[in-house]
Amino acid sequence: MADAKDPADFFRDMLGQWERASNEIVGKMLQTSEFSRGMNNATTVSLKLQQAMHEQMTRFLAAANMPSREEVASLGAGMRALDERLARIEAMLIAATGGKPAAPDRPRPPRTRKPAPKA
């Protein structure tokens, strides 16, 4: 908590007031349909550029007989999915054969707790 005698308290109050006022004023501006239209137009332009760039790059990589980032990411995702599927099969096998799970069995507290009596 700020010291009541701290001379910097004045600036802290000012900062708080500036923050509240700015949030309110700029917030109102951000809620206008003009801002929404402007922001979304900018997003659309950026997305179009991104798409054009992506298409160019894909064509270039295909011509150079190289995998695209998407293809590499998809390979990685496939490997991870395979890993997870194996883990699920392993867990099912353990459950089906009545074996013990790999994780160490920890002592389990009894599920008998009651709320403390009210004073």
Next chain:
Amino acid sequence: MAAAPPNLQLLEQMRGLVDRTLQRNIKGLEYFASPAPALGATPKDVLLTRGTLNLYHYRPLADEIYRVPILLVMATTNRGYILDMAPGQSFVEFLLRQGYDVFMMDWSPPRADEKHLRIEDYVLDFIPECLERVRTVTGEPDVTLVGYCFGGVLSTIYTALHADGPVKNLVTFTTPVDFTQMPMFQAWSDPRYFDVDRLVDTLGNVPPDLIFASFDMLRPAQRIAGNIRLWDHMWNDEFVKSYRMFDRWATDALPLAGEYFRQTTKELMWKNGLLHRSLQIGGRTVDIGAIAMPFLHVVAEHDHIIPYGASKPLVQMVGSTDKEEVVLKGGHISLVAGGNAIKRLWPRLDLWLQERSL
């Protein structure tokens, strides 16, 4: 005792100022040189990892626990460690010490091949699978479901569709149902200007920068003022520690699965399908009135992300006879974590859960 002469007071104040300025410089250097704080460190076992979904089981910290386990459902936009900050400031740790058996559904960034995930996948696949795991691990037929923010929306949709399911109690924190009451998000997703199809078709998954920027724009001056406050309090280790924890979490937004984002925008933001009971999930209409189990909704008085108006109708719509809405001081994040939560939400929730966890 007589007060110190004015000259001495001024000298003391000047000494304090100089001392803090020196401390700011020293600690400011430490700030940039030191690593980010370790968060989400309460010991746990990972029971399930399936693409974006992770299911954790936290190790008990009490000798005797309540019968009914708790499954926390984290919001899909952010990491679950907001509910498990540093020791002594962790909601999960608090629940464990109070004698609850705690599980959490947390999210990793959806992979490129998960861009097709829809609300159906979360509600009809992920939540049921995790509930089944919890029941198997604990041997208990009942579970308390606790959802935070959009995790609350998913929990609400699930329980509305499975009113006779294994969920014994439903708790939601800051959960929106009336999306027209979120004016900023409404303006930015105005269907006249916002081409959600183009966005999703181009990007696949919605990048975290976009999610972070939209949260940040809700309070445009907050980041600048926050940085000035950080410099002002740089001498105060506790303040800096807390700032770093929350800042790290806030900037650690997750991407959203593309179809899930498209569906949320069209069905919830545009059509307000939860409030109008028009949302169709798996060919069934989601009627919140079907929820009949004990229900608690906790909302924050100064929530700038989910304003009170957006979450207010939830408790009225739920069909339960045992239902309650609690409005607590604080904001969207300080409701669940930090000093405010320790003082207000956590003990209040514990009190509500005790009798219903037997």
